[in-house]
């Protein structure tokens with residue numbers, strides 16, 4: 027709602043935010059055009075646009091984006107499912123918490139990329155290590171979000187459930203689930219962002235398709251325009267996935283009294 | 290019929306919160322519990338509600354011993370405790386089950402009307418003021434038609450003006466189904482306005498000190514002489530409960546002898 031009502035100010039904000047990148051792009055374009063700069067290492071926007079268009083027209087871009095999205099999606103689903111399961115188990119079962127949480131917290135301190143050599147050694151260089159790496163990256167924010175959320179459910183609201191004699195299942199469905207939903211969604215959204223971070227790393231490991239492959243290929247063939255085109259495609263895909271996530275889950279937390287009602 | 294029999298509660302840390310409480314309340318009777326903070330009022334209500342267990346003694350409602358929350362006992366907490374993810378109407382209907390959709394809806398609508406929130410059923414709890422939220426909590430407690438309703442300082446966070454309106458709405462809801470009401474309050478005026486009987490508690494350990502009957506006709510006029518006289522009687526009982534018993538008793542024999 028506020029976005030609609032403040033349409034004018036929203037437009038102004040977007041305009042201000044875009045002013046700097048547009049000015050830089052136009053300036054660079056003119057510099058290369060007039061011969062002031064060669065544009066060999068940093069191609070002007072028009073050339074990047076042309077490359078992007080070529081890739082899109084030939085259908086290559088779509089197949090690379092698809093490969094990347096499938097990897098990121100599978101890794102995200104696997105990591106999110108594991109994070110939700112472990113987070114729930116650790117929060118609900120004290121014994122599981124005392125056994126598992128310290129180890130998981132220790133593993134969390136390991137930068138996920140450090141696993142890459144080990145994963146390659148164990149699983150080769152095909153899809154498995156890539157998806158696993160993404161899943162590991164997604165797992166931790168989801169795990170931390172879910173276990174923390176369940177641990178901090180307001181005891182007072184649980185008592186309301188007790189007063190109305192909810193069964194364990196009804197208590198989980200009618201009180202616990204809605205109470206932990208916002209923090210879980212935040213964890214999932216963070217996980218989704220990390221999934222896109224790690225899909226790049228995974229594809230840099232060596233891939234025959236995917237946006238990461240375009241990056242490596244562009245580097246090896248000395249085509250900076252292709253690298254930049256792939257970066258732009260990454261940014262768009264990531265932003266699109268994030269926006270989609272927010273739009274799809276917003277109705278679930280409409281009841282929340284948060285400062286940021288928009289993105 | 291609510292019966293509290295020789296009820297005691299000692300918390301795990303050794304705090305003796307209640308000692309040997311005996312209390313009964315007839316159907317339709319309104320009993321106010323009054324006393325300083327820490328004298329066990331909340332503890333007593335939680336034990337009657339079945340949220341905690343006593344260390345000794347028992348609570349029974351209509352002959353059934355209370356060991357856990359009972360379908361015929363409703364509770365209004367000090368805070369509204371609305372579920373923020375449910376609309377106002379869904380909060381009011383939260384404790385209803387198995388009656389059928391149209392009966393549920395009819396009861397929710399009626400309760401919302403009685404607390405003056407008929408227009409607000411589709412809003413979120415966060416969109417209501419503190420007083421409105423507490424009215425929703427009261428409606429939620431009444432809707433399953435409890436035989437005993439427990440209220441723990443339900444109005445203490447509200448201004449005097451809002452409180453006055455809520456007293457009327459509470460009595461209006463009560464008149465429709467005449468449950469037994471046990472209400473904890475700090476406010477002598479509130480106790481005299483609402484209750485048939487005011488029970489004064491004293492702390493360490495929490496126990497019932499004195500009972501003051503309020504036999505005034507309803508609706509009660511707070512500027513009548515009889516009302517003011519009742520307020521004075523409750524005040525006097527409160528005063529007595531505040532003096533430590535040792536000061537009123539004769540000195541112990543060895544003290545009387547005097548060593549000086």
Ligand SMILES: Nc1ncnc2c1ncn2[C@@H]1O[C@H](COP(=O)(O)OP(=O)(O)O)[C@@H](O)[C@H]1O
Nearest residue numbers: 300302304306325326327328329330331332333
């Ligand atoms: N969960 C608890 N654990 C230990 N002591 C408690 C607990 N709840 C209340 N008490 C103690 O029991 C006494 C009575 O508390 P309470 O019933 O809350 O009094 P009131 O509602 O009259 O203010 C107080 O001394 C309080 O500190």
Ligand SMILES: [Mg+2]
Nearest residue numbers: 330331332441
């Ligand atoms: Mg209290």
